[in-house]
Amino acid sequence: MQLAERNRLRVRFRPGGLAPILVIFVVLLVLLGTRQPDFLSPPSLMSFLGRSAPLILLAAGQYFVIVAGEFDLSVGSLVTAQVVVAARLIDSDPSRTWPVILLLLAFGAAVGLVNGLITTRLRVSSFITTLGMYLILVGAVYLWSDGAPKGGLSEEFRRFGRRAFEDVFLVGRIPYALLILLAVAALAVLLTRSDFGRTLVAAGGNPRTAELSGVRVRHAKTLAFVLSGLAAAVAAILIGGYSGVSFQAGAGLEFGAITAVVLGGVALGGGRGSVVGAMLGALTLETLFTLMNFYGVSGALRSTVQGAIILLAVAVSAMRSVPAKGIQ
Amino acid sequence: MRRSTAAVAIGAVLALAGCATDEPTAVASGTASQAAGSGTGAQSKFFVQADYDKELALLGATPTGTAGKPWEQVLEPNMVQTAKFKKPGPHKICFSNAGLNNPWRQVGFKTMQAEVETHGRQIKQFVHVDAEGKDQKQIADINDLLGKGCDALIVSPNTTATLTPAVEAACAKGLPVIVFDRGVDSTCPVTFINPIGGYGFGHVAADFISKRMKPGGKVLALRILPGVDVLETRWSAAKVAFDKAGVDVIGVEFTDGDPAKTKKIVNDYIQRYGTIDGVWMDAGAVAVAAVEAFVDAGRPVPPINGEDQLDFLKMWKDKNLTAIAPTYPTYQWRTPIIAALRVLNGEPVSSPWKLPQPTITQDNLAEYLDADMPPLHYAVCGCTDLPGYPQRWK
Numbered sequence: 001m002q003l004a005e006r007n008r009l010r011v012r013f014r015p016g017g018l019a020p021i022l023v024i025f026v027v028l029l030v031l032l033g034t035r036q037p038d039f040l041s042p043p044s045l046m047s048f049l050g051r052s053a054p055l056i057l058l059a060a061g062q063y064f065v066i067v068a069g070e071f072d073l074s075v076g077s078l079v080t081a082q083v084v085v086a087a088r089l090i091d092s093d094p095s096r097t098w099p100v101i102l103l104l105l106a107f108g109a110a111v112g113l114v115n116g117l118i119t120t121r122l123r124v125s126s127f128i129t130t131l132g133m134y135l136i137l138v139g140a141v142y143l144w145s146d147g148a149p150k151g152g153l154s155e156e157f158r159r160f161g162r163r164a165f166e167d168v169f170l171v172g173r174i175p176y177a178l179l180i181l182l183a184v185a186a187l188a189v190l191l192t193r194s195d196f197g198r199t200l201v202a203a204g205g206n207p208r209t210a211e212l213s214g215v216r217v218r219h220a221k222t223l224a225f226v227l228s229g230l231a232a233a234v235a236a237i238l239i240g241g242y243s244g245v246s247f248q249a250g251a252g253l254e255f256g257a258i259t260a261v262v263l264g265g266v267a268l269g270g271g272r273g274s275v276v277g278a279m280l281g282a283l284t285l286e287t288l289f290t291l292m293n294f295y296g297v298s299g300a301l302r303s304t305v306q307g308a309i310i311l312l313a314v315a316v317s318a319m320r321s322v323p324a325k326g327i328q
Numbered sequence: 329m330r331r332s333t334a335a336v337a338i339g340a341v342l343a344l345a346g347c348a349t350d351e352p353t354a355v356a357s358g359t360a361s362q363a364a365g366s367g368t369g370a371q372s373k374f375f376v377q378a379d380y381d382k383e384l385a386l387l388g389a390t391p392t393g394t395a396g397k398p399w400e401q402v403l404e405p406n407m408v409q410t411a412k413f414k415k416p417g418p419h420k421i422c423f424s425n426a427g428l429n430n431p432w433r434q435v436g437f438k439t440m441q442a443e444v445e446t447h448g449r450q451i452k453q454f455v456h457v458d459a460e461g462k463d464q465k466q467i468a469d470i471n472d473l474l475g476k477g478c479d480a481l482i483v484s485p486n487t488t489a490t491l492t493p494a495v496e497a498a499c500a501k502g503l504p505v506i507v508f509d510r511g512v513d514s515t516c517p518v519t520f521i522n523p524i525g526g527y528g529f530g531h532v533a534a535d536f537i538s539k540r541m542k543p544g545g546k547v548l549a550l551r552i553l554p555g556v557d558v559l560e561t562r563w564s565a566a567k568v569a570f571d572k573a574g575v576d577v578i579g580v581e582f583t584d585g586d587p588a589k590t591k592k593i594v595n596d597y598i599q600r601y602g603t604i605d606g607v608w609m610d611a612g613a614v615a616v617a618a619v620e621a622f623v624d625a626g627r628p629v630p631p632i633n634g635e636d637q638l639d640f641l642k643m644w645k646d647k648n649l650t651a652i653a654p655t656y657p658t659y660q661w662r663t664p665i666i667a668a669l670r671v672l673n674g675e676p677v678s679s680p681w682k683l684p685q686p687t688i689t690q691d692n693l694a695e696y697l698d699a700d701m702p703p704l705h706y707a708v709c710g711c712t713d714l715p716g717y718p719q720r721w722k
Binding site: 036038039044047051092142146148149150151152162239242243244246247248249251290293294296300 | 428429430431433434579582584585586587588589590591592593595596597599600602616617620624625639702703704
């Protein structure tokens with residue numbers, strides 16, 4: 001009975017529903033199309049999707065953590081660390097590309113595992129855990145590289161974030177990054193529909209009930225951090241590919257990913273929202289920034305806009321959760 | 329309950345985002361303000377007409393000193409006596425370094441270490457302290473060095489105003505102090521060594537770009553960040569040149585030195601304006617990303633400037649770009665060691681010691697290209713004759 005009632009709410013009002021973000025996205029696209037019709041031409045749209053892929057991936061990773069009621073603030077510095085490590089290890093030698101890619105994925109998973117274990121086993125708030133990880137990674141990268149990146153990425157490594165299948169029928173070009181994104185997105189959707197996905201939402205919505213009903217909350221949450229770390233690794237491969245090695249590679253991405261997830265209707269604090277919404281949120285955020293640029297709004301306003309979105313989304317979500325609490 | 333946790337969390341995330349873009353070299357005072365897309369905007373608060381005129385005049389000056397060794401050359405020398413600092417060697421030379429936090433400083437410091445080696449027994453000890461880009465640490469570092477029996481102190485200040493009192497305190501100890509790269513607001517150091525400067529850099533690039541288009545041509549200006557004196561002077565000189573040439577500066581954007589951000593900005597401008605006739609940059613770090621944005625969009629690369637980093641020079645040659653690379657040469661890291669030994673020897677030195685500031689053009693590009701050196705190496709390092717080359721710089 002209770003469940004049915006909640007399900008009904010889910011469709012229409014729930015902030016986790018896809019309707020609001022879809023409306024915002026379509027409105028922004030229409031505005032973009034009127035301002036800059038060329039933007040909607042297939043090759044340009046494809047390039048846009050390709051370069052937006054890293055943030056969308058990070059939003060998907062962040063979704064798993066946030067829906068379980070946690071945060072992952074370490075992804076930005078993890079991306080920077082991965083790009084810097086990749087450049088130093090590959091050192092422009094093409095034959096090292098694949099081993100280094102595997103190493104990056106393992107590194108991302110390991111950082112996520114540590115975040116997850118500290119949060120769930122030692123019961124440290126994930127906010128503090130991942131903030132600590134953020135600082136550790138920033139410091140470690142600085143120490144390891146003497147403060148400036150060394151080495152270089154091979155063209156084989158860079159193609160994933162930079163190149164595309166050219167001269168494709170109808171759409172013009174399909175960036176590799178977009179294909180990687182679609183594959184990861186499909187996996188993410190499958191995961192949310194699995195027992196694991198439902199466990200996460202339950203753990204975020206009401207951890208006590210979930211625990212009492214025999215759900216392995218700690219396992220699920222730890223796995224969520226591992227997924228976020230893996231998403232950061234894939235994003236790092238794409239970002240490094242897109243623009244090359246830089247100490248700035250991941251700067252501010254944790255913030256962008258959290259904004260995207262919130263914009264996509266996922267409740268901070270967990271329990272509600274969909275991974276598709278989170279990824280749409282990231283795409284909408286990138287669209288918004290592009291629109292701002294086309295209207296000549298200074299790039300300096302970007303962080304202000306991100307902050308405003310988070311505050312607004314939380315306010316709306318808090319207002320909506322008042323009647324919901326009554327039901328619970 | 330959960331809502332309030334979330335709200336606290338958001339506050340902290342906002343603070344974190346602020347930290348992430350913090351730049352240690354930023355000088356707090358003053359910013360150049362201009363909205364993107366409104367031409368060149370108001371002139372920077374850092375602009376000083378007299379300094380601008382002087383630097384532009386120096387661009388055409390002939391240096392004195394050994395030809396082929398620009399790190400020993402001086403533009404318009406003004407010799408000062410140093411007999412009072414004369415001391416028998418070998419010497420202990422101390423160096424308070426603002427930081428090693430970018431590839432330019434890394435290359436420079438390696439060059440300086442190699443220079444120290446060339447002097448063999450004249451230098452018994454070389455003490456280096458890295459301030460990691462923090463003013464407070466550098467003030468403490470200089471203070472510590474004063475008690476370490478240094479015969480001469482070299483300072484590369486993190487910021488001008490904040491480090492001035494610390495440098496003055498060192499002068500008051502009777503120690504010969506040599507300042508290079510960024511300056512201090514004091515005449516107490518024996519000499520201040522730096523190349524021509526930011527106005528020269530910005531002017532050379534802007535002049536090259538605006539001469540390769542018709543009046544009204546569309547220029548995109550990419551800047552690292554506002555409020556840093558060396559970067560503000562570069563932009564302010566470019567603004568003067570662009571205004572004079574009557575080109576249309578369609579945007580002045582800050583990249584934070586982030587190649588991904590640069591590429592997105594350039595990509596957006598390409599879509600917004602179709603063709604762009606020139607790209608001006610206040611530093612070379614993201615020049616390659618800007619070029620890549622045109623290449624990846626399948627557009628011809630317009631006239632552009634970079635700096636002497638090898639990744640840009642290599643791309644220039646490979647893609648046959650119309651380009652120029654004014655420099656802020658890393659060979660200036662050799663000069664303070666040379667100056668310190670001359671001062672301790674009682675020989676006169678020039679104060680200020682203005683070094684030549686070469687420009688890489690199509691004609692001399694081949695001299696600077698070296699496929700064996702890493703992409704972030706700075707070509708105008710004057711280091712090819714130093715011990716340990718090339719391995720030390722790899």
